[in-house]
Amino acid sequence: MFKKLFGKKEEISRDETVYAPMQGKLVPLEEVPDPVFSQKMMGDGAAIIPAEGKVVAPVNGEVIQLFHTKHAIGLRSETGMELLIHIGLETVSMNGEGFEAHVKEGDKVSVGDLLISCDLGLINEKASSTITPIVITNGDILESVEKADAQETDLGKTKIFEVKAK
Structure with missing residues (x-):
């Protein structure tokens, strides 16, 4: 009776799929040749050895950080999960050379x-690696993270994580 009076409470999905932001090969984060990522100092995740130089949104959400050197981007998904996509290793020293941003902070994606x-x-020429970590930087808000096995990825289509928010 009260549901009819006050309307049904809308359920917010706490489950979310994270798709591959790049074309290439998905590998475990532990295989990234940089201890900051491989030892999960910034958070858990995975990495992609890219086959092409396009990075797409792996989730629906908002751009919360775009590094001025354009080598890394932070996103907040609809469930509040925050992802860091760090293109290559030692790429900050390239000072933006070879990178082009197509979004800005605050954009919905x-x-x-x-x-x-x-x-x-x-x-490949100027940095130590093209391997691209995808890290969940606020994993404490998640109840679970299921990672996909190593595989070839299709950008924006291959599932790399299934997460459940608390």
């Missing part, structure tokens, strides 16, 4: 929207 383009050849 949907899965598959182009975030950043980069020149993988230049990254």
